[in-house]
Amino acid sequence: MQTLTNRAQPVDRRPMTFWEKMYLPAIAKGMGITLSHIFKKKATVNYPEEKRPFSPVFRGLHILNRDEEGRERCTACGLCAVACPAEAITMEAAERLPGEEHLYREEKYAARYEINMLRCIFCGFCEEACPKQAIYMTETFAPANYQRKGFIYGKDDLLIPDPKNPITVKK
Amino acid sequence: MTLLTIAIDWAFVIEKILLISAVLAVSLVIAMYETYGERKVAAWIQDRRGPNRAGPFGILQPLADGGKLFFKEEIIPATANRFLFILGPSIAMLAACLTSAVIPWGDVLTIAGREISLQVADVNIGVLWIIAVLGMGVYGIMIGGWASNNKFSLLAACRGASQVISYELPMGLALIALFMISGSLSLKDIVEQQRDGVWFVLLQPLGFLIFLICAFAECNRTPFDLPEAENELNGGYHLEYSSMKLGFYLFAEYINMFISSALMATLYFGGYSFPFMDSLGLSPNMVTILGIVALFLKTFIFIFIFMWVRWTIPRFRYDQLMKLGWNVLIPLALLNMLVTGAVILYRQG
Numbered sequence: 001m002q003t004l005t006n007r008a009q010p011v012d013r014r015p016m017t018f019w020e021k022m023y024l025p026a027i028a029k030g031m032g033i034t035l036s037h038i039f040k041k042k043a044t045v046n047y048p049e050e051k052r053p054f055s056p057v058f059r060g061l062h063i064l065n066r067d068e069e070g071r072e073r074c075t076a077c078g079l080c081a082v083a084c085p086a087e088a089i090t091m092e093a094a095e096r097l098p099g100e101e102h103l104y105r106e107e108k109y110a111a112r113y114e115i116n117m118l119r120c121i122f123c124g125f126c127e128e129a130c131p132k133q134a135i136y137m138t139e140t141f142a143p144a145n146y147q148r149k150g151f152i153y154g155k156d157d158l159l160i161p162d163p164k165n166p167i168t169v170k171k
Numbered sequence: 172m173t174l175l176t177i178a179i180d181w182a183f184v185i186e187k188i189l190l191i192s193a194v195l196a197v198s199l200v201i202a203m204y205e206t207y208g209e210r211k212v213a214a215w216i217q218d219r220r221g222p223n224r225a226g227p228f229g230i231l232q233p234l235a236d237g238g239k240l241f242f243k244e245e246i247i248p249a250t251a252n253r254f255l256f257i258l259g260p261s262i263a264m265l266a267a268c269l270t271s272a273v274i275p276w277g278d279v280l281t282i283a284g285r286e287i288s289l290q291v292a293d294v295n296i297g298v299l300w301i302i303a304v305l306g307m308g309v310y311g312i313m314i315g316g317w318a319s320n321n322k323f324s325l326l327a328a329c330r331g332a333s334q335v336i337s338y339e340l341p342m343g344l345a346l347i348a349l350f351m352i353s354g355s356l357s358l359k360d361i362v363e364q365q366r367d368g369v370w371f372v373l374l375q376p377l378g379f380l381i382f383l384i385c386a387f388a389e390c391n392r393t394p395f396d397l398p399e400a401e402n403e404l405n406g407g408y409h410l411e412y413s414s415m416k417l418g419f420y421l422f423a424e425y426i427n428m429f430i431s432s433a434l435m436a437t438l439y440f441g442g443y444s445f446p447f448m449d450s451l452g453l454s455p456n457m458v459t460i461l462g463i464v465a466l467f468l469k470t471f472i473f474i475f476i477f478m479w480v481r482w483t484i485p486r487f488r489y490d491q492l493m494k495l496g497w498n499v500l501i502p503l504a505l506l507n508m509l510v511t512g513a514v515i516l517y518r519q520g
Contacts (some may be wrong), residue, residue, distance in 0.1 A: 027484060034483045038215040111486070 009026040010038035061126045062115055062153075063160050067105050069072035070162040076110035080126035080135055089126060106132070113158065116153040117142040182285065190291055203233040203423035205474060210480040227390055228358055238417040244411075248320060248411050255318035260412065260419035263311025267426035269304045271356035274433050275296040277443045277463040280456055289443075289463070298346060301434060302339065308336040308427060312391075312398055315420065316408035326360040327407030329490065331398035334383045334388060334459075338395075342385035344504035345378040348511040349438060364443035372439040377507045379439045381500055386431040388496070391424060393481035397489060399499050433466070433471030440469050 019025060045052055054060070065073050076093035094111035096104045103109075126135050145151055206229065207222065214221030222229035247256055277289035296302060309331055316328025352374055353361045365371055372379045388395040399407045409420045436442060443462035451458065487495065 024185055030483045032478060034216045037218055038212075041222050042215075043218050044220045046223070074480065 049129045054139050058139050059122045059147045060140045064158045071105040073132045074110045075106040079129045083125040085118045085131035086121045090114045113152050201429050205425040207233050209478050213482050216482045243414040245414040252318040252322040255314050259315025260416045263423040264419045266308035267423040270430045276457045281333035290344040293359045295357045312408045318436050323404045324410050327398040327404050331353035338385045338388035345381040348378045348508045365441040370441045379456035381504050390427045394484045432470045437470035
């Protein structure tokens with residue numbers, strides 16, 4: 001029969017020799033192998049105490065960025081939501097009112113901006129799609145939560161703190 | 172009237188009670204830490220770290236495991252025989268603990284002019300006692316497997332019974348060759364002879380190998396763990412057990428392992444004796460204490476070998492197990508006995 005790759009090895013079906021039938025040499029060999037493994041480097045990383053470094057291009061949790069004057073960059077154009085293959089991003093746009101120029105850079109802003117971290121596949125397409133450099137991915141990942149609703153990150157989770165107006169903790 | 176004046180030596184009674192409690196406590200603690208050791212050895216062999224969360228290096232892990240077992244729901248199946256269902260793990264545990272009575276844990280300690288032998292009972296049929304009690308251990312498996320009223324448990328019980336019968340024969344035959352050399356069944360005598368002469372493993376290498384293999388089979392440890400057989404019998408004889416009754420079965424296995432290791436150290440590796448122990452020039456009490464340390468060191472090495480083998484060798488098929496027992500080990504043990512007898516006769520004549 002013509003083989004496809006010529007890499008097939010015929011199986012050795014010779015009857016076992018006396019040495020092989022003794023079984024003990026094979027056991028000794030196997031025990032030697034396991035003994036050598038005892039002293040090998042362990043593959044496990046002791047997670048909370050030591051963390052593996054991420055690569056510089058690691059795509060973790062999203063943040064919403066601000067400009068140099070501390071205004072939100074996002075203009076709620078919806079391009080990130082369109083680009084998202086997992087349909088994890090939802091937003092509601094609102095119009096900037098007079099007197100809010102110090103809060104939002106453009107005339108339109110996102111009143112509600114949510115990312116469902118259970119749907120998100122961390123592909124980074126939103127980052128690429130954004131024309132205003134508003135959304136970026138960081139090097140952390142979503143921490144565990146007891147409920148599904150805890151994984152829906154709103155604007156208060158995503159927006160980076162304003163360097164000019166530090167957040168006052170509300171009750 | 173002379174019968175009534177039997178003087179009870181209260182110091183002797185207290186001494187024995189203390190010794191029994193100590194031996195029991197030590198066996199239980201060692202069995203506890205064997206579970207930890209087993210998980211660690213398994214992890215190391217598989218390039219993992221093993222339990223290291225509970226306490227420093229995970230040394231509180233056995234307590235956590237035990238606590239978990241205590242708080243588990245206790246279930247007795249509706250179709251099970253309640254009496255036998257409870258009797259099973261009790262017998263397993265009892266038989267496991269009984270064996271430690273005749274093992275000499277050390278030589279004589281002299282405290283306040285009183286000589287205290289570190290052996291609970293120096294009976295002249297010590298080894299027979301051990302074989303008898305080890306054979307009783309399988310009743311725990313059989314009764315538990317039968318009482319569960321589950322086909323897998325029953326299969327496991329049958330396997331356990333026939334396995335123990337098959338492997339007790341070569342074990343006994345291997346021991347007979349040993350007794351031909353020692354001329355005594357008392358474990359204390361056997362150790363004392365090795366103290367003056369050489370370790371019996373040098374005189375009986377084949378006998379020791381047979382005994383080791385049979386000890387694995389008697390303890391239901393991995394290549395011979397067919398009564399448990401997780402992947403074909405789903406846990407085997409303890410399939411229906413939960414909570415501390417399951418804990419008893421698992422615990423009995425680890426105590427058996429400890430006792431078997433101590434027995435192998437005693438019979439073939441000189442027990443509490445160690446090389447040059449009588450030429451160190453130390454006080455007798457010091458030598459005795461060092462002897463205890465030596466015995467436990469030997470025991471721990473055997474326990475490690477038990478674990479090492481478990482995580483190396485896969486389980487036998489049932490027909491292979493029977494074939495090994497009847498076609499290989501029994502003829503080998505008989506041959507060993509014959510050669511030993513011939514050599515002894517030749518040296519006498």
